[in-house]
Every structure is written in structure tokens, then in C-alpha cells.
Amino acid sequence: MKPAPDTIGGKHGGSERGAVLVEFAMVLPLLALLFLTIIDLGLVIHENQVLQNAVREGAHFSSLPSSWIDQRNPVASEAAIKQRVTDYCLEEGIVLNTADITVDQQYPINVGGGLTALASEVLVSYDRPFLIPGAPLLPFARVRLTKRAVFRNLY
DSSP states (O other), X not given: OOOOTTSTTSTTHHHHHHHHHHHHHHXXXXXXXXXXXXXXXXXXXXXXXXXXXXXXHHHHHHHSGXXXXXXXXXXXXXXXXXXXXXXXXXXXXXXXXXXXXXXXXXXXXXXXTTEEEEEEEEEEEXXXXXXXXXXXXXXXXXXXXXXXXXXXXXX
């Protein structure tokens, strides 16, 4: 018995292979966009963790007696604390501007019993662009990562 002419391997088998190729060509951009989105989300999560560790490092450094910004301690400076945060981020490939970093060594914290103590607060706000091509046209072209850490002053 002869196969029907419209089945695969029959007279018109090549046209079905062409249809599969056209369908793949239509789906490929969506798959590439999905793949880039997954990679970008992973990078955002990674950079979020790096920023959190950087502000912890900066707040800890700021809380040390050697970093107390006062007239009696002329070697300590806010720039040194900010540099500590930017150096930590730079090791992971994140370039921060010192304007993105805020340092407050007079941050009040409640230590219980109605008492307050002073702590060092370091805050970083960082705008991260997405990798997706054409993202500037989208409303979510950038994501703002903001991290904060507070350490009680040791001085």
C-alpha cells in the first residue's frame, strides 16, 4: 500500500519541515528574551548580596574607634569609610560613585530601658541597568538597589 501523499516522507514531507523551521524562528526571540531575563535576575540578586555585604563592611569600619570622625582623630574621614565600601564593591565588578553612599555616625538606636546609643549607619543606593536589549524603552529599564547597615559605635 502506498503512503498518502501528504504524510511525512511522502510527496509533501519537505513542506512540514519548513513549517517547523518557521515556528522555531518565531519562538526563538521569545526564548532568547526569557534566557536574558533569567540571567539578568540572577545578576541582580548577586549584586544585591554584594551591596549588603559592602554596607556591612562600611558600617563596621565606621563603628571602630580609629574611624571616629572628630577633631581629636584627624586621620579618620568620611571619604575613608566610603572608599571601604567602594573597594569592596569594586572587587565584585560593581562601580559605585561616592555620591551613592551616605554615612551617619550619629544614628541613634534604642538599647533598651529607654536608653539610646549612637551607631554608625551606612546607606547605599545603586541604579543597575538591565541587560535586555531595548530596555530603555521599557518602564523597568533600571532597578534601584538600596541597602542599609547599622553598627553600634565602639567609641
